[in-house]
Amino acid sequence: MSGVPYLIDFLNTNRIDVIAIAEHWLRSCQLMFLDTIDPTNYIGYGKGADDNCHQLFNFNIRGGVAFLVSKSLQPFVEVLDIPSNRISGIELNIPDTPNIYLISVYLPAVTQSYELFSKEVEILIDVYNIYSTMGTVVLMGDFNCKIEGPRYTFDYDKRSDSLRSFMQECNLRSLHLETNGIGPVCTFQSYQGGPKTAIDHIIVSIENLTKFSKIQVPDEHMFNVSDHKPIRCSFALSDNTNYVSKDDDLTAQRRISWTKAVQNGAIADYSFAVSQFLWDIKSPTATSTNIEQYYSEIVNAILRADMETLPGKQYVKHLKPYWTKTVKEYHTIMRLQRRTWIENGKLHDRNDKHYSDYKSAKLNFRKQLELAYENYTLVK
Structure with a gap:
């Protein structure tokens, strides 16, 4: 965590509510260090680099994913159970607001096998498919993979192709690569003088793009000793949202x-x-x-x-007014086909009937969801 001075400066200068950290290198027994970075204002949540092998005495694998969250949001945070030491997630269950699921990601680097990369991408896809039906999902971190956008094109490799398929199916976009992104496109420059690439991303669905603003990749900073640049943005909650902080009126308390x-x-x-x-x-x-x-x-x-x-009253878990009865039916079919595919070995083979049926059901669901959303926005 040699970048702590820059992290503290970044948090204070930009008044950050939530920041995702990838590749912090901390072991699980050292995660309490996150709470000491700015103990007055932030609390840490995350996984150690040794999350799946605590018993090892000597450990030199680079990894670890985490969040620093403003203490004003702490009462509304729940940690998600994700079966990967490279993917960590939290749920923000703020009263009167559709749930927000933030996923911190650190996918395997190019020095590691494509098979390991593909395995982690599959877990990420499963995580997205589960939580995107319950609220807004934001994927953020080091994807160790280039992603195309209006501001960035490149020759696709095997890794980029793998992630592109997922992003196309789910209508996802990398924020800083959109036309309203400000600052450098490339977020990574290796110390060895290799090419600059865009492998760090904040990814959201196309239907949520309008909720994000002030998207920027800050330029060089004297405190930033990392070979990665951060990405920052603002996310608009619903107009009637209030949460308790030290400066809030007490009437904004939860019920x-x-x-x-x-x-x-x-x-x-x-x-x-x-x-x-x-x-x-x-x-x-x-x-x-x-x-x-x-x-x-x-x-x-x-x-x-x-x-x-004290227990709080339960709020609506998610609010998607365009989620019609037809969309719900197609979603149920997709989940059943996915379950069948998993029960029959979870083979990633286009010739496998269960895989083909699941992909077909998923495509039909996405089409119905897009159609319902378009009809809703036209009427609105």
């Missing part, structure tokens, strides 16, 4: 399910947590600045106890 709280004894837990958190706050000397700080600490202690002990 508590008091029935559940009484049933599971959470009231007593809340009372104990409040007393514990308030006990840790020291009384300041009486100055206007200290009083404001004291007040803020008391409020945050109460909110923290609330978030950690």
Whole structure:
């Protein structure tokens, strides 16, 4: 993590809410280091480079994926269970907002086999197919693979071809390669003086492109010792979205399910947590600045106890108004065909009937989804 000085500067300068980190090299027992980068404002979630082989004493495999998340969003974060040490995910379940699934990716480098790369891409495809039906999915990180866009063309290789198939089927786009992207196109320049390439990406579906703005790849920075450049963007939540932070009005709090709280004894837990958190706050000397700080600490202690002990009311998991009955039927067919394909060996062979049926069902589903979305936008 030699890039920490640049990371801290980047976080503070750009007021970042969530940042995905690829290839941090930390072992699982060292992941608490993420919480020390900016302990006041950010908390870390992620997987160690040794996530699938903790028992090894000597370990020199480069890897590891993680997130740093603003503590104002911490109450709404859930970690996703993804069976890969190269793919990590979190769910942002913000009240009154369709769910957001952020996936941090570090695909195998060209020094590793295509078979390993292909295996991880298959896992990524499965992850996307699962969560894209429940909300907005954002894939971000080091894909170790070039992706074409309006600002970037190249001669396709085997890896790029593999990812292109996935992106075409799911109508995905790399943000900084679109025409509204600002700054350099190429995000990677090896220390050995090799060619510049665009292998780092933030990828979203074409229907979500309009939600993203201020897409930029910053140019060289004296603190950036990595051979990769970061990509930043802004993501628009729904207009009525509020979440609690230290500067928010208290009326923006989540709603508590008091029935559940009484049933599971959470009231007593809340009372104990409040007393514990308030006990840790020291009384300041009486100055206007200290009083404001004291007040803020008391409020945050109460909110923290609330978030950690009291159950919240459930919100709608996802909201896709164009998701018609026909789309739902095609989606069900696709899932059944996929299950059949998996149960019969999960062969990636066009001559295999189960694979062919699954791909056909998936294509039909995508066509119906696009048609429904187009009809919805026309009416709207």
